[in-house]
Amino acid sequence: MQLPVQSQSTLYTEPWEAGAGPEDLLAVARAAERAGFAYLASCDHVGIPRRLAATMSTVWYDPVATLAYLAAATDRVRLLSHVAIVALRHPLLTAKQYATLDHLSAGRLVLGVGAGHVPEEFEALGVDFRRRGALLDESLDALRAALGPEEYPEHHGTFHAFSGLGQRPRPAQPAVPLWVGGSSPAAVRRAALRGDGWLPQGDPRERLPAQLDRIRELRERAGLDGPFTAGAITEPLYVGTPRWEVGRRTLTGPADALAASLRAYRAMGVDQVQVRFRSRDRSELTDQIAAFGAEVGPLISEE
Template sequence: MTYGMQLPVQSLSTIYAEPWENDAGPAELAEVAGAADRFGFGYVGVCDHVAIPQRLAAAMSTTWYDPVATLAYLAAVTTNVRLLSHVAVIGLRHPLLTAKQYATLDRLSSGRLILGVGAGHVREEFEALGVDFERRGAVLDEAIDAVRAELAAGEQQPGAVQRPVPVWVGGSSPAAVRRAALKGDGWLPQGDPRDRMPGQIARLRELRERLRGADPITVGAIAEPLYVGEPDWPVGRRTLTGKPEALAESLRAYRAMGVDQLQVRFRSRSTTELVDQMAAFADGVAPHLNE
């Protein structure tokens, strides 16, 4: 079981952003991505929203860095860590444009792209861009096929280094799980609690076998928030805390469910504390994840 993380700063949703991120910017974003690179994280991920309407601004904020521009910036300050769009709402854009952007990103990063895609959920974004919100699932299905075909053909240059570029499908609805089983190289669940994951994974694998036979698929999960050690500040009741060995034992339950890659997130009060938590995880927890 490998591990990666969604990056701070580039999106400021109140669901997960820490207060210190409000005053942070590109330098802090690069610092955290560089730390992930040094500490052996499998990937760093960024989100995608084009525009947040006022009705959602209080909860979601209006700060959402563009994923392609952000990952291209981070490609220049990292060497090994993979670059994940988690997730790109590719149905909002023409498939040829999407393929061009992400092929270029894969080339600039020497083949480190993972293209995570999802259907989207903000109606106003679709309406503003002239895309049918009610057909977003069908549009995504068509877009995945078209983008895959263009990335594989490589007729427009610069082409992607990877052939094929891995496509991970995000979402936890029945339609999203089926889409992942049919069209994905990986699955990125969204918000499933731990106790729901075994059933979701069983359904995914059942559909995969029926639709794709023995083709492998990378199964993901998002862990509870983490704090390595004993915090002296309130980190929230759902946060897993404690000694590295205890955290590793808890997280190994995901591997037992059939999870291949685990997305982790750390509670922190500053960039420095976040980087320290990442280091503590890499040094003390990660070596025990696959025992």
């Protein structure tokens, strides 16, 4: 699941999150780990322009700091940047931050990356927004080198070049998974050819099969047969029968009904689903997480 509180876009934030803080993040992270969730995700924006603030808000915690904070309070759950806008930063800086996070968390990092969509962010940081796709492509190559096993990584590209600079600590994992976010044709192609996984951004169920077919086609054509994790973001969920208005798009009901609905993603070829629960306060959210883990999760893998 993506963590609440740490990003507060009006597209998905619950009203109670406006007054929430670190203790709420900790409670949710610990609840998710107890419930057997695969990962916790944190978003990335450096600054939000005034023209977008009414919709996006300006609350966007730094993902490295947030995930490192939660790493110390958890033991098993993986830590995902969903997604880091790596084109905004030099890949050696990104590698230093995330290699340290992986080292400190005993190898629990999944580095999700995306192209970004806010021109003002790029302008303020001196990065050409129009070249963000090419920058991201090269950043993926550079990060593969910089997050690999070599103490002195090397990369020579159009935008970045480095060699002879040692970086320790190294990641605890032999290879940090790189998942690519985005649902545009360019993002899907980038995920298929340069990523270890795909993080769609808002694709409805009916669009996913064609996207997944495209990824498989691109990978087969390129001769890529290594591990690849395809994801999906589900509709909002509420385990049980809500006694308040949760919205017409929210999936509600008993555990078996929710599990049957979510098993449809597996039938499409999806490997992991990211869930979000409707809630009126932290307690209701952690109760929903616990109920999902105890009642729905075990049924998802059933035929």
